[in-house]
Amino acid sequence: MNTNNQKYKQKVTRANTIAKMIISFGGYGVIASIILILLFLVYESMPLIFPADITKDQEISSNSNEKVLLTGIDRYQEVTYLLYENGGIKFFNLNENSLIYKDSLQLNDGEKIISVDKGKLGDELFSVGTNSGRIITAGAIMKPQYNRGGRVINASFKQDDQFGISDSSSNTIIKKITFSENEDGSRFWSWLANARLYIRIYDADEGETYNYDLTSFIGEEKVSNITLSYQAEKLMVGTEDGEIFWFDITDYEDVQLKDHWKVSAASITSLSFLIGDNSLIIGTEKGEVQNWFPVRSQENVFKFNKIHEFKSHSSKVVSILPSPRNRNFVTIDSKGGIKLNYSTTNATGLEIEPTDKKIQAASLSPKANGLILIDEDNNIGKYFVENDHPETNIQTLFGKVWYEGYEEPEFVWQSTGGSDEFESKLSLIPMIFGTLKGTFYAMLFSIPLAVLAAIYVSQFSTKKFAQVIKPTIEIMAALPSVVIGFLAGLYFSPLLEQHLMSVFLNMMLIPILFVVAVFVWRQIPETTRVRFPQGADLIFTLPFVIMAFVITAVISTPLELSMFDGSISQWMYEEMGVLYDQRNSFVVGFALGFAVIPIIFTISEDALSNVPKSLSSASFALGASKWQTVIRIILPAAAGGIFAAVMLGLGRAIGETMIVLMATGNTPIMDLSPFNGFRAMSASIAVEIPEAPVDGTLYRVLFLTALLLFVFTFAVNSIAAWIGDRLRKKYARF
Amino acid sequence: MVINIKGSVSSETKNEMANENIIIETKDLNFYYTPDKAALIDVNIQIPEKKVTAFIGPSGCGKSTLLRNFNRMNDLIPDIKVEGEILIEGQNIYDPSVRLEDLRKKVGMVFQKSNPFPMSIWENVAFGPKVNGESNISNLEEIVEASLVQADLWREVKDRLTDSALDLSGGQQQRLCIARALANKPDIILMDEPASALDPISTGKIEETIDELRGKYTVVIVTHNMQQAARVSDYTAFMMVGELVEFNDTNTLFTKPDKELTEEYITGRFG
Ligand SMILES: Nc1ncnc2c1ncn2[C@@H]1O[C@H](COP(=O)(O)OP(=O)(O)OP(=O)(O)O)[C@@H](O)[C@H]1O
C-alpha cells in the first residue's frame, strides 16, 4: 500500500515534469520562432545598406611599352583586351595570364591613334581618331563558347568602317572623339580637330550621311571635352572655361545648339552620360565631379540642373566609367585615385588609390562587378567590385530623392519599368504612408462604430438583442478578407461611384435625423417612456433612418443634376481639384473597417461586460443615472480593455493584405484625400514579391518592408499591452 | 426540515411602535424574481424613522430582497414583479412621478462586499453629490470631509485623499462606502450585512459608526449575526421563507419573542 502510494506519487511527478517540458517547449518555441522570423527578415534586408567593396583579383603584365588607349573586359571577367597607340590590339586571358589573340588596326606608316571612344555601354565597339585625320570604327569581340570542357571565351577583332575627314591634310590630328551607335544602328561621331568641332551622322535607315561643323556655335570658347549620349540625341561639349554646350541632334538635318551654361571655374576634363541618357557626369580640372540632368522648368522647357556634387578628387578627373547596369560610375583622376559613385544617392561608395602609378586606361565589366585598370607601366589590374545594392541607402529608402525626369526631390515607389535603363525608385515612405492612411480611414470608420456598439450591447440593449448581435458580429470576423476585399473592390466601389451623391446625402441625413429621432423620443414624458419595453428606443429611431433613405432616393438625382452638373465626382474634380478614384480610401476604410469592427467590438464588449456589477450597482445606488454610470464608472474601468481592443484592431488593419490589395488601386501616391487610393506595405509585398528576382534589390527592399511591418505591428501590440496594463492597474483593480 | 409558518405580524407589534414616526411602510408586498415563486410574500412592515432596524433570518429568506426593494435596486434585475405598495415618507416609490435617481439619493445603500470605485478616496465620496448635480468644489470639499468624519474615517485618510480607494484596508473600504452613501445626505441608509466580510476589530468600528448614525438617519441593516443585531439595532424583524414572521423592538424580540419560530431561531435551534 505504502509503496503503491509512493509509486503513484513518482508517476505524478514524472507526468508533471513531462507536461511542464512540453508546455515550456511550446512556449519557448513560439518565442524562438518569432525571434527567428525577425532575424531572417533582418538578415535578408541588411545587405541593402552594406557598403561597396573592391578587392584586387589579380595583376598581370602585358609585356609591352606601347601606350595603351583603351581596354575592355568580357562579362565573365576572363578576357581583357588592350588597344595600343600603334593600332595593335592584344587579348589576354586573365586566369591563365596568357596572350590569346593579337591583331592590329590597319594604320598607315607613322599613323597613331590619338583619341578613342566606345560607342555603346557594355559593348566593345569603338572609334579611334588618328593623327592623320582618319576615324576608324572597330570592335573587340569576346564571345563565350560552351563546350564539354566548360566555357571558353573566344576573342576576335573586326575593323568596321573608316573615313577620312574631307578637308584633311595628312597632319590633321583628331584630338578628341566621341562615338555612339544607337538602337537603329545609326552611328554618330563628333570630334575635335584643328580646334574645330565636327559631327558626322550616319543614318542607317536612309543610308545617308550628314556632316556638320559646329565650331561657330561655340564661339570663342576652347573645347576641352565632348560626349554623345548613347541614343545620340544629345551632344555635350565642355570647354576650358568650364562651360557646357548642349546640342540637340534628334533632327539629323538640323543640328541645333539648345543651351549652354557654366558649371565650373575649371576646365571640363571629363564628360559622360550615365545609362538612360539623362544624367550627365562632369569632371573638371580641379577634381570636381557633378551630376546634371534635364528638368522641366516652369516655362515648360527642359534645362539641365545640377543635382549632385560628389566628393572631389585631389587632381583632375581624367576618366568617367559609367556602369552598363545602373547609375553607378567610376571616376579616375590623374594621380590614379579612383572613386565609385552612385548618381541618384549622391553617395561615394568607395575611394581607393590602388597603385601609386597613373592609370592609362580603365573599364568596368559589362555586369559592373569588375574593374580593369591599366597603369602607366602596362600592368593589367583586375578588381572585383562588390556593390549589389547601390541604389538603396537610408536616404533613398526613407528620404526624398531627386530622380531623373522629376521636377524635384520626391518620395517615389516605382520598382519596375519597361527598359534596362529604368532605375528602380524604392522609397518606402509612400507605402508607409499608404498603410497609415488605410489604417487611419479604417479606424475612423470602425472605432466609433465598434466601441459605441459595444457600449450599447453591453449596457443598454436587451439581453435578447445582445444574444443575436454578438454572434453575428463575431461571424463577421470569420469572413475571409479575400471576400471582403472582393466585395469592396468589385461590387461596392463601382456602386459607390455610381451613387456617390446618395451616399453623401445619407451621410449627412442619417445622423441629423437620428438626432431628431432621439430628440423626439426625449419629448415623450419619462413616465410614459419607461413603460415601453427595453429596446423600444431603437425601434423608434428606425423610421427616421428609413426616412433618410427615402429623402435621399427622392432628392439625390435632381440635386446632382441641378447643383453638380449631373456628376458630383466630376464636379469635385473641376471645382475643388479632388480626383475621384473608383477604388479609394473611402472604400478601403469601409472594407477594412468591416474586418476590424468584430475585433474591436468583441474585445471592447468583453471589457465592458467584465466591469463588476458591484461597481455599477454602487453607482446606481448613489443616484447616478444609467448614462452617468456608463460614462463615469463603466467606461473608465473598461478603458484598458477598450484600448487594447482598438490597438489590436489597429494591428490587424496595419497587417491586413487582401482587402487593401483588392479595394485600392495600389497606386503608391501620397495624398490624404479619401477619394483616391494608396498602396499599403502589405499589399506591396504581395504584389511585387513574385516578380522580384531572389536576392535582388527589390527582393530585399520587400523584406525590409516586411521587417517594418513586423516592427509596426509589434510596436502597436507592445504599446497596447503596456498602456492597457497601466489603465487596468489604474481603473480596473476590482 | 419543513417549517410551518402560521400567521404573520401580530397586531401588538404595531402597537409597540405607536409613538414612532414611520418612514418606510410596505403594504401586502409580494415580490417575484420568477413568476412561479414569490421571494417575498405579503410583507407588511413599518420601519420607524431615525432608528436602527435589523433584519434577521435564515439564509435565503428574503432579507436582502426586501432591503433592495426600498431603493428599487431590484429594478436592475430583468423580469421581476412587484405587487403591493412600498411607501417612503408616505410616497409610493413606484409612483410614476418618483424619479428613480431621487429615490436612490434619498435612500442610500451599503453593500455586503465593499465596492469602492477605482478612483481616489476623495472622488469616491464626492461621486454621489457630483452625479446629483453638485459641482461647486468648496461645497464638495465640505461634504467629503463631513461624510468621512461621520463614517469615522477622516482621521485615517485625511492626508491621503488623493490616493486610490483600493489601497485602503477592507474595513476602511467599507467605512468609505458608508461615507460615500452619507455624502448624498440620505434620509435612509440600507446596509446589507456590511460587516460580514470583516475581521472583529473592523466589525466593531462599523458598529460604532452605525451607532453614531442613530438618531440622525434611518438605518436598516441586514445581519446574520444575532449579537450584532442585538447590539446595534433598536428594532428587529425576523423573516422566514419570504415572510415577515415577527417585528418588534430588539429587546422584546430577543427576550420575549412572540412566535415560537422566532424563539427557535434566536436560540439557535435551527438556521
Ligand atoms: N437575482 C435573483 N434572481 C432570482 N432569484 C433570486 C435573486 N436573488 C435572490 N433570489 C432568491 O430569492 C430568495 C431570497 O434571497 P435573498 O438574497 O433576499 O435572501 P437573504 O435572506 O438575503 O439570504 P442571505 O442571508 O443568504 O443573504 C432566495 O431564494 C434566492 O434564491
Ligand SMILES: [Mg+2]
Ligand atoms: Mg442577503
